[in-house]
Amino acid sequence: EAQVTQNPRYLITVTGKKLTVTCSQNMNHEYMSWYRQDPGLGLRQIYYSMNVEVTDKGDVPEGYKVSRKEKRNFPLILESPSPNQTSLYFCASKALGGYEQYFGPGTRLTVT
């Protein structure tokens, strides 16, 4: 089944404790992206990647890192999480020749 998976689905952590949210897709998509969704603000793009070893900032990259060492994986790293990074995070992927983005199920992160 074609899908984007994210882990963990729920995470509660404390300020400053490094964490990684994994994202993996099995559709051989070149393009992958991370979004955060906050009430009243909609979805905002954090980082995106056009292919392996190619990443770029989205609209709200501060406090986040990403890497794209393999085509299927695009982990989101929070080196020192803060409470303002409490949010619902989505990973998405897309074939460069297509239009539709495929979204993962989301990761709900709470930073206390």
Next chain:
Amino acid sequence: SQQGEEDPQALSIQEGENATMNCSYKTSINNLQWYRQNSGRGLVHLILIRSNEREKHSGRLRVTLDTSKKSSSLLITASRAADTASYFCATEYGAGSYQLTFGKGTKLSVIP
């Protein structure tokens, strides 16, 4: 920001009625897409309309695009309780760009 703005923010209708949601954006686009999100879950692509198209249909969905007014509308006919969800417009713009910019969404409630 290219962010689209949906209108209304929330819409409540009776089952069987039609639901219309609007989206406005700021500058020229390559295409405009509509996505659906069931509460707290990943977004699902519904329909795409290219900048040179004025209307598209898919099942009970009808999308229009008015590039002169920089606006789009999504019509869901004969709504069902299962249509209850949030609906987002997303614009793709810029030559060679693969990024989508999402609006804040319209929350649709269909009352059985």
